[in-house]
Amino acid sequence: MTPGPTPVPERVLTAMSGPIIHHRAPRFEAILADVREGLKYLYKTKKEVIIHASSGTGAMEAAVVNTLSPGDSVITVRGGKFGERWAEIAAAYGVNAVNIDVPWGQAVKPAQIEEALASHKDVKAVFIQASETSTGVGHPVKEIADIVRKKADTILVVDAISALGVIPLPVDEWGLDVVVAGSQKGLMLPPGLAFVSVSDKAWEFVSRSTLPKYYFNFKKEEKNLAKNQNAYTPAVSLIVGLREALAIVKEIGLEKLFDRFAVMADATRKGAVGMGLELFAPDSPSNSITAIKAPSDIAGGDIVKGLRTVYGITVAGGQDTLKGKIFRIAHMGWVDRFDIIMTLAAVEMTLKNLGFDVKLGSGVSVAEDILKNLE
Amino acid sequence: MTPGPTPVPERVLTAMSGPIIHHRAPRFEAILADVREGLKYLYKTKKEVIIHASSGTGAMEAAVVNTLSPGDSVITVRGGKFGERWAEIAAAYGVNAVNIDVPWGQAVKPAQIEEALASHKDVKAVFIQASETSTGVGHPVKEIADIVRKKADTILVVDAISALGVIPLPVDEWGLDVVVAGSQKGLMLPPGLAFVSVSDKAWEFVSRSTLPKYYFNFKKEEKNLAKNQNAYTPAVSLIVGLREALAIVKEIGLEKLFDRFAVMADATRKGAVGMGLELFAPDSPSNSITAIKAPSDIAGGDIVKGLRTVYGITVAGGQDTLKGKIFRIAHMGWVDRFDIIMTLAAVEMTLKNLGFDVKLGSGVSVAEDILKNLE
Numbered sequence: 134m135t136p137g138p139t140p141v142p143e144r145v146l147t148a149m150s151g152p153i154i155h156h157r158a159p160r161f162e163a164i165l166a167d168v169r170e171g172l173k174y175l176y177k178t179k180k181e182v183i184i185h186a187s188s189g190t191g192a193m194e195a196a197v198v199n200t201l202s203p204g205d206s207v208i209t210v211r212g213g214k215f216g217e218r219w220a221e222i223a224a225a226y227g228v229n230a231v232n233i234d235v236p237w238g239q240a241v242k243p244a245q246i247e248e249a250l251a252s253h254k255d256v257k258a259v260f261i262q263a264s265e266t267s268t269g270v271g272h273p274v275k276e277i278a279d280i281v282r283k284k285a286d287t288i289l290v291v292d293a294i295s296a297l298g299v300i301p302l303p304v305d306e307w308g309l310d311v312v313v314a315g316s317q318k319g320l321m322l323p324p325g326l327a328f329v330s331v332s333d334k335a336w337e338f339v340s341r342s343t344l345p346k347y348y349f350n351f352k353k354e355e356k357n358l359a360k361n362q363n364a365y366t367p368a369v370s371l372i373v374g375l376r377e378a379l380a381i382v383k384e385i386g387l388e389k390l391f392d393r394f395a396v397m398a399d400a401t402r403k404g405a406v407g408m409g410l411e412l413f414a415p416d417s418p419s420n421s422i423t424a425i426k427a428p429s430d431i432a433g434g435d436i437v438k439g440l441r442t443v444y445g446i447t448v449a450g451g452q453d454t455l456k457g458k459i460f461r462i463a464h465m466g467w468v469d470r471f472d473i474i475m476t477l478a479a480v481e482m483t484l485k486n487l488g489f490d491v492k493l494g495s496g497v498s499v500a501e502d503i504l505k506n507l508e
Numbered sequence: 509m510t511p512g513p514t515p516v517p518e519r520v521l522t523a524m525s526g527p528i529i530h531h532r533a534p535r536f537e538a539i540l541a542d543v544r545e546g547l548k549y550l551y552k553t554k555k556e557v558i559i560h561a562s563s564g565t566g567a568m569e570a571a572v573v574n575t576l577s578p579g580d581s582v583i584t585v586r587g588g589k590f591g592e593r594w595a596e597i598a599a600a601y602g603v604n605a606v607n608i609d610v611p612w613g614q615a616v617k618p619a620q621i622e623e624a625l626a627s628h629k630d631v632k633a634v635f636i637q638a639s640e641t642s643t644g645v646g647h648p649v650k651e652i653a654d655i656v657r658k659k660a661d662t663i664l665v666v667d668a669i670s671a672l673g674v675i676p677l678p679v680d681e682w683g684l685d686v687v688v689a690g691s692q693k694g695l696m697l698p699p700g701l702a703f704v705s706v707s708d709k710a711w712e713f714v715s716r717s718t719l720p721k722y723y724f725n726f727k728k729e730e731k732n733l734a735k736n737q738n739a740y741t742p743a744v745s746l747i748v749g750l751r752e753a754l755a756i757v758k759e760i761g762l763e764k765l766f767d768r769f770a771v772m773a774d775a776t777r778k779g780a781v782g783m784g785l786e787l788f789a790p791d792s793p794s795n796s797i798t799a800i801k802a803p804s805d806i807a808g809g810d811i812v813k814g815l816r817t818v819y820g821i822t823v824a825g826g827q828d829t830l831k832g833k834i835f836r837i838a839h840m841g842w843v844d845r846f847d848i849i850m851t852l853a854a855v856e857m858t859l860k861n862l863g864f865d866v867k868l869g870s871g872v873s874v875a876e877d878i879l880k881n882l883e
Contacts, residue, residue, distance in 0.1 A: 138528045150525035153513045155822045190740040191723040225722040325700045325743030347600040348566040365565040368700030447530045
């Protein structure tokens with residue numbers, strides 16, 4: 134129940150465990166053709182989606198080095214560990230970051246983006262998270278896109294690593310210029326693949342970009358994808374699994390997936406509150422992950438440890454400044470209602486074991502009521 | 509029978525098809541501890557081996573951006589597609605490359621390196637391939653290392669992507685400063701992982717390096733490896749497979765593996781000659797891969813296609829300027845004597861089908877004689 138790697142469906146594991154295929158063989162090219170279509174469906178875009186053999190961070194770096202030039206200015210939203218990562222990557226490449234510091238646990242307000250753009254006319258790109266995994270916050274992507282779209286010379290770059298396939302992010306409809314995702318979250322795959330969509334507006338940035346790059350090269354990848362190939366040796370087994378995972382997404386249907394995750398997120402949040410806990414981001418929660426405050430006299434790490442060692446359930450603790458203060462339950466990818474119920478039950482029992490005054494079943498019963506009609 | 513991906517043993521596939529493990533869980537940390545030891549055995553080094561989730565090219569870029577600074581000068585050996593890649597990466601990052609152009613199919617002479625170092629006193633690094641996959645050439649790594657070792661302010665960077673675990677490259681003993689490898693060659697894994705060893709001398713370069721980098725960061729990775737973690741989400745399923753592959757390497761023993769590949773390479777080369785074909789790199793062949801000239805009146809692509817469509821055997825064609833002129837049979841990773849015999853038999857039959865005057869069995873019989881006592 135961590136924010137990635139999420140569980141991998143049997144069907145995907147089985148697909149990946151077949152004999153290895155050569156990445157220039159016709160059989161692999163046919164698989165990549167399916168994958169290209171599946172990614173377009175997932176992203177709701179007509180444009181090509183770039184595939185990198187890397188973790189999500191690699192694709193975040195790719196988004197920076199392929200669109201910008203040295204000395205460019207950008208806006209980042211530092212409201213969590215991954216927002217800070219955008220700022221760190223910009224700094225590493227000599228890009229000037231105007232950092233909007235948002236308290237961890239809160240979403241950036243669209244007006245803050247508007248103001249920053251107004252006072253820094255030369256900003257080339259706005260970098261945000263659709264779902265800030267470290268805090269469980271969902272930032273208002275659509276509203277921000279509406280603002281950035283009006284600026285002819287600014288693109289919106291969205292880290293959707295823990296959001297794509299979980300919450301609605303229709304790339305073409307909303308005008309999201311660059312959207313980064315990874316394989317180990319909503320896509321129900323092991324980690325090792327990352328994806329980037331690039332809008333027409335962003336491709337103009339790519340054609341002008343002079344930041345140094347080699348392995349992460351959108352132009353080279355796009356040229357190769359047109360021939361159902363990759364610029365460099367792809368992670369073949371993960372691509373084979375990806376075709377299967379994308380088939381599952383299509384069979385269920387994106388809209389239905391979004392609805393399911395919304396209900397499971399709701400059940401998790403209300404279940405936590407029902408057992409007497411406080412949410413860390415009550416005002417702008419992401420449907421990907423729920424961050425829950427540890428009771429004041431219990432260390433978050435003890436909850437994480439108790440869940441794992443006694444009940445065999447892995448959740449995430451807090452990162453950086455939130456270490457020990459929160460724990461996080463993810464509800465994305467291959468999870469269903471009983472994963473939520475089990476986890477809430479285990480949290481109740483763990484809290485009881487740690488001496489917290491919790492009524493057993495108090496959270497679970499709330500979740501059951503929400504989940505009972507989930508399709 | 510291509511130079512990667514090479515076949516993946518059942519045992520490794522089975523290990524990888526288990527349920528996904530979280531990369532911060534104790535169970536994964538125990539696996540990474542085993543992997544760290546196994547990589548040290550494979551590299552014959554006491555130093556930590558860095559692991560990246562990327563293809564081999566990503567780790568080549570990592571070797572450049574982690575050791576050098578803008579304006580540094582380096583020597584590259586352009587004797588094939590991958591030698592050219594070193595030069596391309598250097599150029600992409602504003603590093604001045606002194607390129608030694610060697611005709612494709614020949615090895616660089618140690619004296620050429622010595623001369624280039626003498627006339628360019630400020631060279632910070634020498635970049636070579638242990639096995640140039642595009643031509644089937646093995647460069648004289650040990651002799652070059654003996655030369656570079658004498659220069660206090662120059663390191664040797666070796667692309668061993670298709671060499672590690674196939675031919676002897678004892679890193680500490682020979683004083684190889686940076687050695688890059690990939691998962692899909694000698695290591696019998698699917699592609700998606702890359703490895704880099706870093707000598708004490710090279711770590712000094714790392715501490716001074718100012719080229720921009722974020723995802724590929726040796727310092728950050730080394731710090732995390734000491735805690736049995738990775739800086740960014742690792743390719744979990746491939747790491748699980750890696751532990752199994754490294755266990756197989758240890759069980760067989762490195763020296764025995766080297767001997768086996770040497771005999772299989774010898775059988776492939778002499779088998780090809782035995783059926784009336786010419787080797788592309790007869791003077792300095794790599795034991796990883798054998799490049800064979802297509803007969804003058806037959807297109808190399810027709811041989812590759814015939815092998816695949818009629819006999820179900822995938823070999824590699826020629827790349828870039830060698831397209832259509834050669835075909836390449838790899839003998840690395842999880843291959844045994846009968847893979848060599850089958851492939852040679854299929855080449856004979858394919859040549860016959862294409863109208864080439866070949867005596868069936870003429871190459872196979874030569875190979876059998878060499879392989880009959882292979883342990």
